[in-house]
Amino acid sequence: MIQVGIIGTGVMGSDHARLLSTVVAGASLTAVYDVDRARAATVAGSVPVAGSVPAVRVLNDPVELIRDDAVDAVLVASSDATHEELVLACLKAGKPVLCEKPLAPTVESCRRILDAERAYGSQLVSVGFMRRYDPGYLELKAVLEGGWIGAPLLLHCVHRNTAAPAGQPSAMLITGSAVHEIDISRWLLGEEIVAVSAHAPRRSRAAGSTQDPQLLVFESASGVLIDVEVFVNARYGYDVRCELVGEDGTVALDAVAPTVLRHGSVTGAMLPRDWRPRFAEAYRRELQDWVDGLHADQVPRGASAWDGYAATVVAQATVAALESGVRQRVELGPRR
């Protein structure tokens, strides 16, 4: 049984707590920490206590949690600004850590994590790019690797959220939303992004002063073009799609609804309001795979610290492209 401690029990952390304590096999949730202690206590209290399973402890300090003997592995779901410090503490304690994206918000902080993991000598860090576990993206990759569509040429992506907080900085559409497309493109294509551009259409009135939507264009090392519409005030629903275009065919991913309703002159299906129903299975598989890997003492199979670093570098370059209106080259340096 892998004993997991969770740092940060907001929307993401509390859902991870539920999964780890009631859905994922081979794991138990033993400790939680949140800056809001009451919130942490609520999450701890919601875990069903069955038989010999001890109650989840609420700790007062995240580093204390990391060092705790009853914590074998750590899940970091606290605010972005805390990621670097907490991941470094996990490396110092020699404990596996699954850190929600982004690994860290600046290129420099990501580099410090890469350096620390290299110094530690083996891979402890995983980054929560859960789409790599989504059945749809997995099927997309299987179709590509099965040779069905030939060599890839273009990847068209749409990433729409129902609504974003008023006054959200324009850069957040890239660092918070399109960063998923950055990671999934690298993973799908198996290569790095080497240049980025950004086009800014007319802003939606619902977006206020935020540049929303945006049309981003990434170029892969081999010349595949990835265009991403990111639109965080799309109002009608949460909608993530893509189409991978190859030399011989294309494969597209869309939201799938298990039922179709015909009512009031319309035939249709419901769209989710946010990402949680859409990616619920991906989160479950991500955590199960992380726990399975820890049982088997394997190198983590999910996104690595390098992947987290690369996503941050590309995202920052894209922010620069949006702000300057000029195409930016991306330099990752040698892979560590």
Add this chain to the structure above:
Amino acid sequence: MIQVGIIGTGVMGSDHARLLSTVVAGASLTAVYDVDRARAATVAGSVPVAGSVPAVRVLNDPVELIRDDAVDAVLVASSDATHEELVLACLKAGKPVLCEKPLAPTVESCRRILDAERAYGSQLVSVGFMRRYDPGYLELKAVLEGGWIGAPLLLHCVHRNTAAPAGQPSAMLITGSAVHEIDISRWLLGEEIVAVSAHAPRRSRAAGSTQDPQLLVFESASGVLIDVEVFVNARYGYDVRCELVGEDGTVALDAVAPTVLRHGSVTGAMLPRDWRPRFAEAYRRELQDWVDGLHADQVPRGASAWDGYAATVVAQATVAALESGVRQRVELGPRR
């Protein structure tokens, strides 16, 4: 941790073994039995041994397994003819049992189980009608209960398998396949089936002497008509669908593929070859729910012995309708 023993390690039993030992939270597989001891040993050996989890034992006798102190609950996945004896043994031992469908192949054997469970005094028996856990059927039921389509009038069902063993008796299409539609109709509509008819079209050449396909018509207590095409040599793929027609609208369930491929002048999606990928998530949720219920000492939420009995009664009446060409009334007797 619920310690589960599995009786029968064929296709279904071995998949349950995998789920219970690596995917379902809160359960461990402790013992297996199969008439083919080598097959049982293979399944036992395939369970990953991690940390303090003891190896799965291979027992020599199913009743020994039921009585074993390291078995809290039993999963019966052996041949249909053994179900009655094994379920009765579980009731005698006072152990919860999840029995694959059918509960038992004859009406009389089901009645004996109902009697034994009543004598025991509380509900121990669950029947593996896994579709009740399928996200699609759950959404169908939610749409109906949400009032979106008004009161139900008709339910059109299609149940197609790729191929069946040569020489399969015609009754098997009803007792082995359409029995799922019998259960899911009762569950969806919340009422019993009171009469059945069967129409026999021209046989498919691939079916040999088996009457395949068949068109069955069930009548619910309130007058809803359920028609079921069952076709077990459909060749092109596994295909389970239905459409529920209400006074104000309809809701339909179809296979959903997460990706669409465009290749060679066709736009399309892959169909599964059998029921396992289609209902993988339903099986996972069924087992997780069963284990969760055992932890919480709750009445099982899945299909009960009564549901298993009703399915067998309706299936037998439908076989009689097919063989006689005459509509049959269904008499369940008072609910026990």
Add this chain to the structure above:
Amino acid sequence: MIQVGIIGTGVMGSDHARLLSTVVAGASLTAVYDVDRARAATVAGSVPVAGSVPAVRVLNDPVELIRDDAVDAVLVASSDATHEELVLACLKAGKPVLCEKPLAPTVESCRRILDAERAYGSQLVSVGFMRRYDPGYLELKAVLEGGWIGAPLLLHCVHRNTAAPAGQPSAMLITGSAVHEIDISRWLLGEEIVAVSAHAPRRSRAAGSTQDPQLLVFESASGVLIDVEVFVNARYGYDVRCELVGEDGTVALDAVAPTVLRHGSVTGAMLPRDWRPRFAEAYRRELQDWVDGLHADQVPRGASAWDGYAATVVAQATVAALESGVRQRVELGPRR
């Protein structure tokens, strides 16, 4: 230029008038008749008069129209009860006639038309089963005849109208609506229907005393089963679909919408409110083909008097099956 006269200028007749005068090549509308002379005059006046095209004349008597020298061919779209007399008058005048379905409402009246056409010596009568010209049904037939799905076994049909007049006789669902499925099944399969059954589910409250919906089952000469849900108060929209199941695959026909709207948490497409948008192209092609055939002095390619007779015989047998609850055999007699 084929000069066409139209008898009956209600919903169907006035749309045919529009098509013949402004869309169909090689035809001109020269005369109209309706029991409501004002309605006929309105239709005549709505035809654009361009260049040398003479105005459409409104005649006072349908037989006068049939005999008129400026009428080469007649389109009968008046009430069902008038069909026999008018079609016989066309045969007497030796003029080609396209009669809206049904050819005539009784088996005997259809037989008299068959006799009269045989006496005339060549085929003058066409029946307006327009679905034979629908691109979807044509593609269905092409897929079947191309061998893609193997030999046919089952045909599942759905025929739903938004609403029917209150108090409509239950038989009207068969003679007015399902008669389209009777004809299209015969045409698709290329064989006659030899027996019919009817199942009556609970009535929709919107249907009042009408038995609505109904589930009809037809058996073809070779043993193909055709089941038809007919539901004329389906409320949510007009919806005609079918799935043809063969030994090797299936092909399905559904309403197709050219666009998909995502709005308000729904992804969906509009359904038509009635049959006119759904079959607009079928009507255009039916009339164009009829006119083309007249230009070329060919035997009409649409439904013949025999087809009209067969549809009425099967429909009457189905009414008897619904009223008696007993399966009826269908006897067409030797083809004339």
Add this chain to the structure above:
Amino acid sequence: MIQVGIIGTGVMGSDHARLLSTVVAGASLTAVYDVDRARAATVAGSVPVAGSVPAVRVLNDPVELIRDDAVDAVLVASSDATHEELVLACLKAGKPVLCEKPLAPTVESCRRILDAERAYGSQLVSVGFMRRYDPGYLELKAVLEGGWIGAPLLLHCVHRNTAAPAGQPSAMLITGSAVHEIDISRWLLGEEIVAVSAHAPRRSRAAGSTQDPQLLVFESASGVLIDVEVFVNARYGYDVRCELVGEDGTVALDAVAPTVLRHGSVTGAMLPRDWRPRFAEAYRRELQDWVDGLHADQVPRGASAWDGYAATVVAQATVAALESGVRQRVELGPRR
């Protein structure tokens, strides 16, 4: 009856000849010309001669055809380089002309046509941007104008052909294919394109030295971004799609197949091999509308000379953007 002469009887011209002589109401084909006289004679001979319709004459000179007394209106479907001269000749003769796209291949030649039409004093010129008559694009426009999706922000377009001739110049993807998206964007949005960019991904091996595919980005006057993937060696089929994204929702257009086939583990629909089946109905409506307008002495409702000019200006700017790698501003000058 409008007497039409056709100049150019290749793939497009011969199909127009068929439509005008057998499908379009109110028109007759009276004369044809082609540089290949045998080809023109074949087309003329294929027109069915019915009743009083005179045979189609094959003329020896296009200007002779334009001036012919038996030609009321001219359809120009000859090679692009001939368009200017022929359209100017029609204007000189005062005859309505429907010119296949492009109106003319250079901005200057288009301007000369605009000048000549202005000098003539009324609108005689139509340009064959047939998509404006496609039921799908019409529905897209109706959804936008109905306010269903709010104000438009982005338009994502895909334009794929199965294969292009080897060695096709890269500019041809813009001037021959994407020009349809240029026109339809202007028509849908009701505004001009003011700037263009082009991104060049890795070339498909099937494309040889042609830059294929391309990703083009157009900016409308109000700031709507239009991105167009044009890919003329997509191999798998002909595929034209778009999605219009508004502030409140989106509406998408895809190829629609009337039937769905399930066969060999796939559920799918056929894609067309080229544009003809996809836009057959659009061509029919375009010609019928042109003929109807001539009967009614109306200003043509299809694309005008100005639309043809604008499309050529934007296309030329896009070619410059592709070749230079630099965003280009588009200057149309005052609308004439």
